[in-house]
Amino acid sequence: MAGDDSARLTRVVLERLMRYYRWLTDSTFRKPLKTVTSAQIAEALDIDPTQVRKDFGAIGLIGMGRVGFEVCEVCRAIRYVLGFDQTSEGVLVGAGQLGGALLAYDGFARYGLNIVAAFDNDPRVIGTKVAGVPVKSMRSLKPFIRKHDIRLAILTTPVKVSQRLTDRLVSAGVKAIWNFTPTRLTVPPDVLVRNEHIALGLSQIAYHLRH
């Protein structure tokens, strides 16, 4: 049965699942495959085939000998485990340079994330729309989250206000924060903070160019 989540999945596994999902949903509508083998995925994503099978096994997928895995079943299982099947609404806090960049990136909808509003306290952007998303005043943050039962917030504010806004987000009921600020946020244990760093990949690139 797909979707067996008895054991907790670690970060690396979740990220690989994401990569499988993207590759499968990207390539299947170009050349629709009914089935796929672990070797095919491994080849495309530069991963060991055993790893793919292990990951699939971890989310309860069972392949067929000599054939591989059914693509639609794999996709369904990953969607289920990662929660992409139920669309969740999120808000973005801090509609600055990076915030606008994320709003402009329209790839999140594929993964069940719908950014419904952005918040800022710059009067010049309040009331406008960025990439089709309305920018509202920080004052309306808490009531908005309460009213729409928002559980996910993307944080792209200056460092000095990030903790204060986090506190407000948490007290309003947010359960996960995608933190793009270079701050270690303090939150209650039931709230997840995922720290992101856009430029992280540069470390590897710069190191390679240097050597």
Place this chain on the structure above:
Amino acid sequence: MAGDDSARLTRVVLERLMRYYRWLTDSTFRKPLKTVTSAQIAEALDIDPTQVRKDFGAIGLIGMGRVGFEVCEVCRAIRYVLGFDQTSEGVLVGAGQLGGALLAYDGFARYGLNIVAAFDNDPRVIGTKVAGVPVKSMRSLKPFIRKHDIRLAILTTPVKVSQRLTDRLVSAGVKAIWNFTPTRLTVPPDVLVRNEHIALGLSQIAYHLRH
């Protein structure tokens, strides 16, 4: 001596170095510290203090007992190892939604990366500027790279043209490709491809919200 790179540094180490660097350069100009301890960094970044010392040791930094590490020396060593001290110029290929988002993000300059031009084949954007960066025709890609001795390219094109453009980039002399397309690119062994996936962090967040 700082900058000893006898042993090859792995991806995780490089990424942590990047995090140290960002934190140090961000907080030092707010409250300039002369020295910093591994415990302070560890606390701020949610990393084990031993890990910090190991990483510092790996790039040849030597701390002082009872005091810690000299901030400016740490920064200098990281800049040297990661190559931030010498500014490198890069181009962006594919000035679409995501490409524009990356151009709008102005944080790269801090890490020695200067995006000097973008390339696209949509006549509506060719000749315009996105976030201050001129968008040029794909036809001028190769001569531009040759002329300016560009070694780094950011790839944000549709999947179907990514390999073809990669080949052109490589033949023009590019040595590192920051790949934001969901494709495994084939390149000669001396060229580095760093695959990036903006939405990767969503896997962890969605999983948490689901469970």
Place this chain on the structure above:
DNA sequence: GCCTAATCGTGAAAAAAATCTCATAAGGCC
């Protein structure tokens, strides 16, 4: 209907990464 080739699933082994422990050294205080 059987044989073959290809694929899965799993347990063991290897490699990599993170953590723990503790001896050593160096600044600050009396």
Place this chain on the structure above:
DNA sequence: GGCCTTATGAGATTTTTTTCACGATTAGGC
């Protein structure tokens, strides 16, 4: 100047992650 506190550095240990090896299984050809 000697002692105490505190931070480093390095080896040992643990945990996590990846890779290897191989039996089991199944579709497809002859």
